[in-house]
Amino acid sequence: MASFKPTKIPVYPKLGEKVTHDSLYWKNYKAPVQIKEFGSVTNIDYSPVAPHNFAVTAFTRIHIYGPFSQEPVKAFTRFKGTAYCGRFRSDGQLLVAGCEDSVVRLFDVSGKVALRRFKGHTKAVHVTDFTSHQYQILTGSDDYTCRLWDIPNAVELTSYQEHTDYIRCGVTSKLNKDLFITGSYDHTLKLFDARTDKSVMTMDHGQPVESLLLYPSEGLLVSAGGRYVKVWDVLKGGQPLVSLRNHHKTVTCVCLSSSGQRLLSASLDRHVKVYNTTNYKVVHNFDYATSILSLALAPDDETIVVGMTNGILSIKHRKNPEESKELSSQQRRRPSYRVFVRGKNYVPKQDDYLVSKPVRQHLSKFDKELKKFSVSKALDTALQPWTRLKKPEIAVAVIKELDRRGTLKNALAGRDEQELSRLLNFLIGNLIDPRFAPVLVVAADMILDIYQSVVSLSPVVDRQLLRLQELLGREIDYQQELLEVLGMLDIVLASRLPRKEVPCSGNSRPNGLVEGEGSSTSRSHLQTT
Known part of the structure; x- marks a missing residue:
């Protein structure tokens, strides 16, 4: 009696996701390098000048990493509390950071001790940035105020107290030294002009605002807070253009790609979404292990750096074309265990007898x-x-x-x-x-x-x-x-195929006429004539 043959399950081609230019571009990264920091990574900022080091703000320290270094090349630890928002100046020589003790500190990147200390806030300072003037600093605090400071004299230039809740994000204009925007937990965005004594524009985000971003042309503003990412037209009086709701938890940070054609948003739901800035549709998605607090892209998108709540700094470097070719060549099938036991150059002999172990059949x-x-x-x-x-x-x-x-x-x-x-x-x-x-x-x-x-x-x-x-x-x-x-x-397709030409012999007639038909036709023609 023949043995039972199990049912053969055919292997069908997989119906995978559609391969697009974006999926190929954003998947071309190596496995992430993970670095353990001393606390939650709340801010990441890239230096505008080569070699484009990046500053990582975590707990009571600010570490500066090189493009490919896994150990910090510089560390600033002179904080009495949790440090916030370490930002580089446009020349990459100075770095400013806020602190939980309400003091703003200015550091020389090549030194260790703070060059200046700006005192005036009464609560933790979460927002710091340089203006395009390079000699002024913007700060925002939990005391509901945002202030401008003069760097050479270490004095306060002006102060605004229009928000009714914590100020947790802000951005300065790179084209106008007097303009800056702040976002607060009172759900509002306010555009300030340092030449006036009050804000010149107010926009309602509808949720506590966590992050702000200005497009390079500064005609569009992106705000993130709650589950929403919103785009505003600043030139039309702060008119809302797009409201995106692709995350299912609070969006913590946003950034732009080097070309400005892709917008990235990170959230507590462990996802990083990539949007096309033409139609604001999601074109790619990154998954991470835990909730994300900070995100940054290197120039030319060579590196993606993500900071998470568990203190892990994840760094993904882009693959080189040569590395991609080497990886594809290494994906060949490796030799079996028997090859290593017998040796690479082992050749079976004529008298060898192979003893095979009977395979037990397991049925579904x-x-x-x-x-x-x-x-x-x-x-x-x-x-x-x-x-x-x-x-x-x-x-x-x-x-x-x-x-x-x-x-x-x-x-x-x-x-x-x-x-x-x-x-x-x-x-x-x-x-x-x-x-x-x-x-x-x-x-x-x-x-x-x-x-x-x-x-x-x-x-x-x-x-x-x-x-x-x-x-x-x-x-x-x-x-x-x-x-x-x-x-x-x-x-x-049959009409497109070339036709075979039949050679004419002496007995054949043109146009496929039979001999009898041709002769009868000629006779009738002669009779009529």
């Missing part, structure tokens, strides 16, 4: 039922929830095997309402899949023949049967149309 649950000729139970086993949703090819293979055995009709008949509903759901969901359609159309046709005449079915099953009948008829119409198109293509 549906194969065990098929071996016992329980066709209905075999189909039920293949239609379990996980298998039905994650591996539909298994159920299709079982249906095909039952049809080959001629027992598919027996397996489909005699089902109760719940079993029939589960089967109909599977057919409706996979009938139009071109990989499964040849097999499932036969099963759907049998089900309609068996159960369409039954009256005592529930309304749910009746609706499913009507839906299945509609899908089956539509699929048949599509197949007929495809056959017609194939016939048309065959005619077109």
